[in-house]
Amino acid sequence: xxxxxxxxxxxxxxxxxxxxxxxxxxxxxxxxxxxxxxxxxxxxxxxxxxxxxxxxxxxxxxxxxxxxxxxxxxxxxxxxxxxxxxxxxxxxxxxxxxxxxxxxxxxxxxxxxxxxxxxxxxxxxxxxxxxxxxxxxxxxxxxxxxxxxxxxxxxxx
Numbered sequence: 001x002x003x004x005x006x007x008x009x010x011x012x013x014x015x016x017x018x019x020x021x022x023x024x025x026x027x028x029x030x031x032x033x034x035x036x037x038x039x040x041x042x043x044x045x046x047x048x049x050x051x052x053x054x055x056x057x058x059x060x061x062x063x064x065x066x067x068x069x070x071x072x073x074x075x076x077x078x079x080x081x082x083x084x085x086x087x088x089x090x091x092x093x094x095x096x097x098x099x100x101x102x103x104x105x106x107x108x109x110x111x112x113x114x115x116x117x118x119x120x121x122x123x124x125x126x127x128x129x130x131x132x133x134x135x136x137x138x139x140x141x142x143x144x145x146x147x148x149x150x151x152x153x154x155x156x157x
Contacts, residue, residue, distance in 0.1 A: 038082025038135060039066060042126035045137040051076060060113070063106030067126075075121045077107045079143070085131035095125060100144050 043053055046069060054075075055068035067078040081094045103123060111117050123144040129136050 035080075035082050038128035038130065039080045041128055041135040041137050042078070042080045042082075042139075043067060045139060046078065046126065049139065051078075058106070058110060060106055060109040063102040063109070065103065065106050065110060068110065073120060075111075075116065075119045076124050077103060077110070077121065078124045078126055079103060080126045080128060082128040082130060082135070085129050095143060103144060 039056075043056075046053065046067065051069040051071050053067055053069050055065070058065045058068055065077050066080040069076040069078055079095060079099070083094065107121065107123070111119070111121070122142050125140045125143040127138045127140065129138075
């Protein structure tokens with residue numbers, strides 16, 4: 001049975017989540033502000049490309065998914081990585097094996113909690129680079145290959 005919009009509602013983190021503050025000043029740390037702006041830029045680019053955002057910052061024990069989207073019948077788990085253009089590390093380099101493992105765990109829990117095991121899935125990366133003039137977003141599809149290529153869309157079993 002296909003999921004209804006109410007099936008796709010979930011725990012999302014908002015401003016009330018108590019995000020870390022910069023050295024007890026009551027002001028969010030600079031990297032958190034940049035991260036939130038990067039997620040907003042990524043979401044705008046994904047919407048422009050025809051993705052439908054279902055969840056933002058979905059959390060479970062052991063992981064978080066920045067954006068859960070739909071593109072056609074496919075659920076797309078999107079990791080957003082924002083980096084300063086002057087930095088040494090590109091956004092795609094921040095997707096470590098540990099982070100990939102956490103994303104796989106979180107995606108499995110999401111599918112289980114929402115009873116969406118019948119949905120094809122994939123993992124995309126929204127690589128956001130911030131410079132003095134704004135943010136650029138590059139979307140890379142299928143950044144985590146959890147199943148063999150012959151198996152088609154990712155399924156966690």
